[in-house]
Amino acid sequence: MLQAVAPYDLAWPIQSPIIPVLNLYAVYVRGEVYLRAGQGSAAATEFQKIVDHRGLAANLPISSLAHLGLARAYALQAGVDLGANSASPRAAQPKPLQLDALAKARIAYQDFLALWKDADPDIPILKQAKAEYAKLR
Numbered sequence: 001m002l003q004a005v006a007p008y009d010l011a012w013p014i015q016s017p018i019i020p021v022l023n024l025y026a027v028y029v030r031g032e033v034y035l036r037a038g039q040g041s042a043a044a045t046e047f048q049k050i051v052d053h054r055g056l057a058a059n060l061p062i063s064s065l066a067h068l069g070l071a072r073a074y075a076l077q078a079g080v081d082l083g084a085n086s087a088s089p090r091a092a093q094p095k096p097l098q099l100d101a102l103a104k105a106r107i108a109y110q111d112f113l114a115l116w117k118d119a120d121p122d123i124p125i126l127k128q129a130k131a132e133y134a135k136l137r
Contacts, residue, residue, distance in 0.1 A: 040076030071108035077101035109133040
């Protein structure tokens with residue numbers, strides 16, 4: 001269903017004080033769906049769109065969360081089990097580590113953590129990201 005809006009992924013929405021701006025939200029949701037389905041490559045493609053077009057996402061939460069989604073997608077591709085909260089049970093099946101994807105996952109986690117370096121350390125998503133990053137070391 002989310003592919004139906006794909007032609008409008010990079011469209012500039014109408015700016016209105018009444019209508020909330022939802023730039024790239026369909027892309028983000030598509031990335032999360034692919035991630036949960038254990039499709040790391042497809043998820044990485046979606047999250048990378050947001051990272052590549054951060055001007056459209058501006059200061060919306062998905063702008064920084066796309067880095068975390070990208071990190072999780074690469075970790076999934078690498079064959080790292082991050083736990084039940086970040087991928088589907090299918091993704092937890094053992095497979096050989098893909099070192100290139102593992103290196104990309106580390107970089108994406110570092111990017112996310114750099115964006116959140118001044119955040120309250122007790123924020124749950126930040127704590128979860130730090131724990132996931134620790135599993136990659």
